[in-house]
Amino acid sequence: MDVDDSNIRSMSPSSSTPTEQFDVILVGAGIMSMTLGAVLSELEPHWSIGVFESLDRAGRESSDAWNNAGTGHAALCELNYTPQDASGRISPAKAIGINEQFQVSRQLWSHWVEEGVLGAPRTFITGLPHMSFVRGDAHVDYLRRRYENLARQPVFSAMRHTEDPCTIDRWAPLLMRGRASDETVAATRVEDGTDVDFGAMTRQLAAHLDGARASFRHRRRVTAMEQDSSGCWSLRAVNTATGEQTPMSAKYVFVGAGGGTLKLLQSAGLPQVRGYAGFPVGGQFLRTTDPETVQEHHAKVYGLPRPGAPPMSVPHLDTRVVDGERAVLFGPYASFSPRFLAQGRRTDLIASLRRDNILPLLHVAQDRRDLVRFLVKEVAASRRSRADQLFDYVPAADPERWELLTAGQRVQVIKPGPAVDGKPGRGQVKLFGTELVVSRDRTVAGLLGASPGASTAPEIVLRTLSEVFPEKRAAWEPRLVEMIPSYGRALNEDPRLLEELAEATSRRLDLG
Numbered sequence: 001m002d003v004d005d006s007n008i009r010s011m012s013p014s015s016s017t018p019t020e021q022f023d024v025i026l027v028g029a030g031i032m033s034m035t036l037g038a039v040l041s042e043l044e045p046h047w048s049i050g051v052f053e054s055l056d057r058a059g060r061e062s063s064d065a066w067n068n069a070g071t072g073h074a075a076l077c078e079l080n081y082t083p084q085d086a087s088g089r090i091s092p093a094k095a096i097g098i099n100e101q102f103q104v105s106r107q108l109w110s111h112w113v114e115e116g117v118l119g120a121p122r123t124f125i126t127g128l129p130h131m132s133f134v135r136g137d138a139h140v141d142y143l144r145r146r147y148e149n150l151a152r153q154p155v156f157s158a159m160r161h162t163e164d165p166c167t168i169d170r171w172a173p174l175l176m177r178g179r180a181s182d183e184t185v186a187a188t189r190v191e192d193g194t195d196v197d198f199g200a201m202t203r204q205l206a207a208h209l210d211g212a213r214a215s216f217r218h219r220r221r222v223t224a225m226e227q228d229s230s231g232c233w234s235l236r237a238v239n240t241a242t243g244e245q246t247p248m249s250a251k252y253v254f255v256g257a258g259g260g261t262l263k264l265l266q267s268a269g270l271p272q273v274r275g276y277a278g279f280p281v282g283g284q285f286l287r288t289t290d291p292e293t294v295q296e297h298h299a300k301v302y303g304l305p306r307p308g309a310p311p312m313s314v315p316h317l318d319t320r321v322v323d324g325e326r327a328v329l330f331g332p333y334a335s336f337s338p339r340f341l342a343q344g345r346r347t348d349l350i351a352s353l354r355r356d357n358i359l360p361l362l363h364v365a366q367d368r369r370d371l372v373r374f375l376v377k378e379v380a381a382s383r384r385s386r387a388d389q390l391f392d393y394v395p396a397a398d399p400e401r402w403e404l405l406t407a408g409q410r411v412q413v414i415k416p417g418p419a420v421d422g423k424p425g426r427g428q429v430k431l432f433g434t435e436l437v438v439s440r441d442r443t444v445a446g447l448l449g450a451s452p453g454a455s456t457a458p459e460i461v462l463r464t465l466s467e468v469f470p471e472k473r474a475a476w477e478p479r480l481v482e483m484i485p486s487y488g489r490a491l492n493e494d495p496r497l498l499e500e501l502a503e504a505t506s507r508r509l510d511l512g
């Protein structure tokens with residue numbers, strides 16, 4: 001049974017416990033920390049790295065296979081990356097950026113497969129078409145204009161579009177069986193999408209690091225961090241099984257603790273997170289392993305969000321491949337739990353409140369009534385209303401063959417807005433992108449954030465390393481180019497290199 005460290009936080013470690021010293025400490029062993037550790041161990045093989053993880057193994061929180069949807073987010077199907085403005089204009093910029101970030105992921109993962117850091121590609125990645133699907137005249141019109149806009153961009157040149165129900169039926173029969181023949185529908189499709197088991201990938205990276213490249217301490221929950229006069233960071237971790245405390249120190253700390261990050265950055269007293277709050281939103285999916293359904297679906301199909309729904313609640317119908325087994329997943333449905341991590345505590349939300357973040361939190365509750373209404377409705381959703389949403393995508397579904405699955409927790413970051421007339425700005429909820437927080441002296445970095453998350457971990461790690469170690473950029477560049485041939489280049493502006501790398505990474509990752 002886990003020790004409740006909230007009661008022992010004030011205990012100081014026994015003076016006989018030696019302080020473990022590292023060059024870099026990684027807090028948490030999810031996809032972010034493991035990607036950072038694996039990249040850093042290639043760039044600086046002699047640095048000592050300590051990994052402190054509160055659970056018994058790596059990748060068991062948001063990064064675990066069924067705690068997320070496993071979409072390799074490359075903006076091939078997610079409509080929330082291409083919203084239209086009030087005049088109906090659609091900008092491709094965000095979608096191009098996400099796609100270029102995912103190209104970085106593909107290159108790094110290919111490099112790691114070649115080097116034996118990651119195992120056989122089929123153990124963590126599966127090639128799968130990515131589709132967008134919409135209904136009704138206005139949405140069909142939007143999808144057509146989006147397609148015309150994106151297909152001009154080299155990174156989306158392979159996108160296909162149809163408004164023909166028979167073609168959609170061929171692409172994804174589950175969408176069309178049982179659908180009224182007079183319903184207006186449209187879809188786009190890109191063959192070169194992926195489903196990724198981020199849990200398996202995280203554990204493969206952890207296995208590679210553990211031992212010669214990093215020292216892992218499992219079941220150690222970091223409870224506090226403090227900077228001493230020399231600039232080094234002292235951290236305290238509690239053994240969640242015995243309650244024993246471990247003191248450790250490092251010059252650099254990376255907080256990749258997912259939902260636990262905000263609390264630790266607050267405990268470090270970082271002024272950059274003053275006024276920040278977190279609001280936990282859980283996710284649920286319907287999953288079926290019914291052989292007939294699984295056999296008929298081979299794609300990830302993303303739709304448009306329901307009115308008032310935040311981007312992370314965009315419905316999608318996905319083929320998943322986990323541990324070699326296929327399943328079909330639909331969702332997500334939002335749920336509420338006050339925990340900041342799936343295996344966190346009921347007191348997480350209350351414990352995160354500070355004098356400086358209550359107001360921004362209340363502002364969001366007041367200004368984003370659409371979000372609040374959406375969450376309340378989702379939490380109250382009955383089995384029947386969940387099934388109704390499933391029928392929108394799988395009209396002939398038999399709800400009895402779908403089980404409800406609880407996925408990971410997301411902590412939506414709430415930031416105080418920019419000051420207006422000398423008064424603190426109103427709180428704003430960050431719904432998109434991962435925010436990198438770096439201390440002024442560049443000794444602590446932490447990740448707070450939302451989608452696209454795990455898919456773009458390599459790019460986020462490169463950004464982290466570049467901000468924390470600017471003086472190393474030139475020395476590291478040749479090695480980074482070996483690992484990621486497009487390093488520092490915008491692939492959408494270099495179609496030849498894009499094609500070359502797409503082919504090479506497809507081959508190395510066995511994407512078919």
Ligand SMILES: Cc1cc2nc3c(=O)[nH]c(=O)nc-3n(C[C@H](O)[C@H](O)[C@H](O)COP(=O)(O)OP(=O)(O)OC[C@H]3O[C@@H](n4cnc5c(N)ncnc54)[C@H](O)[C@@H]3O)c2cc1C
Pocket residue numbers: 027028029030031032033052053054055058059060061062063064067068069070071072073198220221222223256257258259260261264282283284332341407408409410447450451452453454455456
């Ligand atoms: C419902 C849902 C669907 C999603 N779908 C997708 C998707 O389709 N594609 C995609 O790319 N991304 C998706 N994401 C996002 C993705 O899962 C996350 O961005 C990613 O897993 C975050 O990785 P991480 O390493 O930051 O956090 P985590 O995987 O949560 O890892 C954090 C680790 O830190 C540990 N920890 C926490 N606090 C402490 C502490 N105090 N001391 C020591 N250890 C600590 C935890 O135990 C955990 O192991 C989804 C997320 C959710 C919730």
